[in-house]
Amino acid sequence: DGGITQSPKYLFRKEGQNVTLSCEQNLNHDAMYWYRQDPGQGLRLIYYSQIVNDFQKGDIAEGYSVSREKKESFPLTVTSAQKNPTAFYLCASSRWGTSGDPVQFFGPGTRLTVL
Amino acid sequence: KNQVEQSPQSLIILEGKNCTLQCNYTVSPFSNLRWYKQDTGRGPVSLTIMTFSENTKSNGRYTATLDADTKQSSLHITASQLSDSASYICVVSADSGGYQKVTFGTGTKLQVIP
Numbered sequence: 001d002g003g004i005t006q007s008p009k010y011l012f013r014k015e016g017q018n019v020t021l022s023c024e025q026n027l028n029h030d031a032m033y034w035y036r037q038d039p040g041q042g043l044r045l046i047y048y049s050q051i052v053n054d055f056q057k058g059d060i061a062e063g064y065s066v067s068r069e070k071k072e073s074f075p076l077t078v079t080s081a082q083k084n085p086t087a088f089y090l091c092a093s094s095r096w097g098t099s100g101d102p103v104q105f106f107g108p109g110t111r112l113t114v115l
Numbered sequence: 116k117n118q119v120e121q122s123p124q125s126l127i128i129l130e131g132k133n134c135t136l137q138c139n140y141t142v143s144p145f146s147n148l149r150w151y152k153q154d155t156g157r158g159p160v161s162l163t164i165m166t167f168s169e170n171t172k173s174n175g176r177y178t179a180t181l182d183a184d185t186k187q188s189s190l191h192i193t194a195s196q197l198s199d200s201a202s203y204i205c206v207v208s209a210d211s212g213g214y215q216k217v218t219f220g221t222g223t224k225l226q227v228i229p
Contacts, residue, residue, distance in 0.1 A: 004158075035219075042119065042219030043159075045180070090158050102215075103149070105160030 023091035032074035119220035138205030
């Protein structure tokens with residue numbers, strides 16, 4: 001059963017705490033991405049990674065950190081520096097290449113609520 | 116600034132009816148345009164992709180059109196079903212030399228009622 005998984009589905013956090021969202025894929029994709037989705041807004045790119053041990057900031061990286069120690073895994077940490085962390089977080093993966101635009105496969109998402 | 120605008124924001128139609136969703140973009144240099152379907156609380160799923168040279172593409176009851184001159188795309192849903200209730204997101208990619216910069220629209224929320 002190939003795909004991309006995220007856990008947990010729902011996450012609650014107190015203000016001032018860091019929290020890590022999990023993303024795993026078994027599609028053998030090189031590239032992985034983290035997006036944030038807020039009501040009435042399009043998905044916004046937080047971080048992306050083309051290969052293991054390398055990642056790049058997206059449009060809204062402040063207050064977030066990532067790691068890419070394994071090809072299959074791309075965890076996202078929401079730090080206490082993120083001013084408005086309550087949102088729906090989506091992880092995606094794709095092949096990587098400049099010829100054409102590889103389709104991004106999305107995980108089911110994690111809804112983070114800061115109390 | 117790259118932008119993707121979708122209309123209407125929301126739409127309610129009766130089961131069995133057709134509908135058309137619109138997408139206007141100002142993305143340059145244009146690489147391709149994709150429509151995604153996102154069920155509530157789930158991740159988006161790709162429906163179709165269109166490149167500069169394509170002006171229509173079908174996927175079952177979904178038909179996407181692209182007018183690269185006017186920078187407009189539409190997604191037509193035929194004989195709607197209750198399972199079509201979802202948000203439909205238009206996504207446009209710009210070729211930025213090695214990385215396809217992707218801009219997401221805010222989506223059209225479609226509700227199909229019996």
